[in-house]
Amino acid sequence: MWVYLNWALGLRSIGCKVLWVEGVVKGEWIPGGQDLSQRLADLKARLAPYGLANHVVLWTAENVDLQPDPCLGACLPVDAVTDADLLLNINYHMPTSVVARFRRSALVDIDPGLLQTWVSDSAYNFALPRHDVYFTIGETVGQPGAKFPDLGIKWLYTPPCVSLDSWPLVRTEPPAPLTTVSHWYSGDWLRDDAGELVSNEKRTGFMQVLGLPRLTSVGLELALQLRENDEDDRVLLLNHGWRVRDAWAVTGTPWDYQRYVQASLGEFSCVKPSCVRFQNAWISDRTLCYLATGKPAVIEHTGASRFLPEREGLFRFRDLSEAVQCLKALLEDYERHCRLARGLAENYFDAKKVVTKVLERSL
Numbered sequence: 001m002w003v004y005l006n007w008a009l010g011l012r013s014i015g016c017k018v019l020w021v022e023g024v025v026k027g028e029w030i031p032g033g034q035d036l037s038q039r040l041a042d043l044k045a046r047l048a049p050y051g052l053a054n055h056v057v058l059w060t061a062e063n064v065d066l067q068p069d070p071c072l073g074a075c076l077p078v079d080a081v082t083d084a085d086l087l088l089n090i091n092y093h094m095p096t097s098v099v100a101r102f103r104r105s106a107l108v109d110i111d112p113g114l115l116q117t118w119v120s121d122s123a124y125n126f127a128l129p130r131h132d133v134y135f136t137i138g139e140t141v142g143q144p145g146a147k148f149p150d151l152g153i154k155w156l157y158t159p160p161c162v163s164l165d166s167w168p169l170v171r172t173e174p175p176a177p178l179t180t181v182s183h184w185y186s187g188d189w190l191r192d193d194a195g196e197l198v199s200n201e202k203r204t205g206f207m208q209v210l211g212l213p214r215l216t217s218v219g220l221e222l223a224l225q226l227r228e229n230d231e232d233d234r235v236l237l238l239n240h241g242w243r244v245r246d247a248w249a250v251t252g253t254p255w256d257y258q259r260y261v262q263a264s265l266g267e268f269s270c271v272k273p274s275c276v277r278f279q280n281a282w283i284s285d286r287t288l289c290y291l292a293t294g295k296p297a298v299i300e301h302t303g304a305s306r307f308l309p310e311r312e313g314l315f316r317f318r319d320l321s322e323a324v325q326c327l328k329a330l331l332e333d334y335e336r337h338c339r340l341a342r343g344l345a346e347n348y349f350d351a352k353k354v355v356t357k358v359l360e361r362s363l
Contacts, residue, residue: 001046001254001257002254002257002258002285002286002289003090003110003160003285004020004090005050005163005166005254006160006161006162006163006166006285006288006289006351007088007090007108007161007351007355008020008050008052009050009163009165009166009351010161010163010351010352010354010355011088011351011355011359012051013163013165013351013352014352014355014356016355016359018052018055019055019056019057019076019080019081019084020047020052020055020056020057021057021058021059021081021087021094021098022043022056022057022058022059023058023059023060023091023093023094023098024036024039024040024058024059024060040056040058043056044056046253046254049254049255050166050254054076055076056076057076057080057081059094059095059098081101081102082101084102084103085103085104085363086102086103086104086105086106086359086362086363087099087102087104087105087106088106088108088358088362089105089106089107089108089131090107090108090110092107092115092126092128094129095129096129096130099129099130099131100129104132104133104362104363105131105132105133106131106132106133106134106135106358106362107128107131107133107134107135108135108136108137108158108358109134109135109136109137109138109141109155110137110160110285112136112137112138112140112141112278112280112282113138113140113141113147113148113274113275113277113278113280113282114190114200114272114274114278115128115136116141116148116149116150116151117148117149117190117274119151120148120149120151121191123191128151132362133156133361133362134153134154134155134156135155135156135157135158135358135361136155136156136157136158137157137158137159137160137282137283138157138278138280138281138282139157139280139281139303139305139306140278140279140280140281140303141155141157141280142154142155146278147277147278147279148278156361158354158357158358159348159349159354160283160284160285160288160349160354161288161349161350161351161354161355162285162288162289162291162292162345162349162350162351163292163351164292164345164346164350164351164352167258167289167292167293167345168292168293169293169294169342170262170293170294171294171338172262172263172264172265172295173265174218174265175219176219176263176264176265177218177219177220177221177243177264177265178218178219178220178221178264178265178266178267178268178298178327179220179221179222179223179260179261179264179265179267179268180221180222180223180267180268180269180286181223181247181251181257181260181286182202182222182223182224182225182247182269183201183202183224183225183247184201184202184203184224184225184226184230184233185201185203185227185230186200186201186202187201188200188201188272190273190274190277198273199273200272200273200274201272202270202271202272203233204273205270205271205272205273205276205300206222206270208270208319208320209270209320209323210236210237210240211240211241211320212241212320212323212324212327213240213241213242214240214241215320215324216324216327216328217331218265218327218330218331219243219265220241220242220243220268221242221243221244221245221264222237222242222243222244222245223245223246223247223250223251223260224244224245224246224247225247225248226244226246226247258289261286261289261290261293261295262293264290264295265295265334266290266295266296266297266298266330266337266341267286267287267290267295267296267297267298267299268297268298268299268323268327269284269286269287269297269298269299269300270299270300271284271299271300271302275300275302275303276300276301276302276303278303279302279303279304280302280303281302281303281304281305281306281308282302282303283299283302283308283314284299287299287314288345288349290341291313291314291341291342291344291345291349292342292345292349293342294338294339294341294342295338295341296313296314296315296330296334296337296338296340296341297313297314297315297341298315298316298317298323298326298327298330299314299315299316299317300316300317300318301316301317301318301322302316307348309340309344311326311329312337312340312344313337313338313339313340313341313342313343313344314340314341314344315327315329315330
């Protein structure tokens with residue numbers, strides 16, 4: 001939820017009235033068998049600490065309408081969106097009929113390369129609703145030499161954002177570990193250049209550095225969304241020195257997630273293989289939360305960037321050897337890299353600055 005909260009809180013911090021437009025699907029797939037009224041109650045409970053619980057508007061996939069079923073309880077009526085200046089859409093599946101209700105609409109692509117591949121490959125049966133403006137957090141999207149199509153769309157680059165007011169500096173001392181939060185298996189596959197299906201799961205990314213914990217003095221911990229039948233992988237990670245936590249147990253709410261990041265020494269993470277393949281200069285919204293809190297991050301390299309550093313508060317590695325070197329350099333001058341991490345968040349990813357520019361370009 002922090003992907004969306006950082007944008008929403010950034011908009012509100014510059015004086016915008018923010019509506020949280022959420023899609024729901026009536027059907028048996030809903031996790032835990034909860035009915036929609038319970039799902040709505042859970043959503044509002046998560047939004048309440050951030051002052052957004054009473055600003056929810058729902059559209060349902062059953063009738064593709066913004067008017068919620070009366071059983072869903074207190075939601076804002078459909079008329080709430082008619083006077084909105086802009087729909088800032090980070091939901092690719094929002095129906096065209098919903099997008100069209102807004103005066104202006106801007107799509108934000110947070111999966112650079114992947115989104116364009118999903119749309120261009122007929123096997124995915126994926127279509128984007130028309131928007132007035134299209135933003136992307138990938139530096140290479142729509143640029144000459146990009147390794148994926150631009151769909152004939154004019155893509156405007158925007159950095160992802162983090163609400164600095166919501167993510168203050170928090171000092172952490174060793175022996176706290178470097179951590180990350182991730183799914184593991186996701187059923188995510190892409191076609192390679194030969195047309196063969198290859199895994200795009202985070203598990204595949206981490207396997208290349210499986211032996212890393214034995215090569216560094218700092219603890220490395222993964223909060224993972226593992227299934228019951230993933231016990232072999234849990235044992236494999238533990239046997240190679242990784243600490244493994246259950247992501248739902250330690251980061252199941254926005255505030256638990258925040259506490260987990262704040263209690264970490266920094267972040268260590270690999271990326272989906274597609275980010276390496278596409279060379280999209282992607283950086284995770286999760287990594288921004290670490291940086292804003294003054295936690296250095298060591299992440300897998302995703303391609304040349306106009307501004308992302310290689311070893312200054314943010315370290316980017318290409319292989320196991322470079323990962324070892326990055327961890328060593330981080331530990332040797334930890335306090336300096338903490339300051340650089342926060343500075344990077346302030347200079348490039350401050351939600352107030354990011355959303356201000358997005359609004360200027362959209363309106």
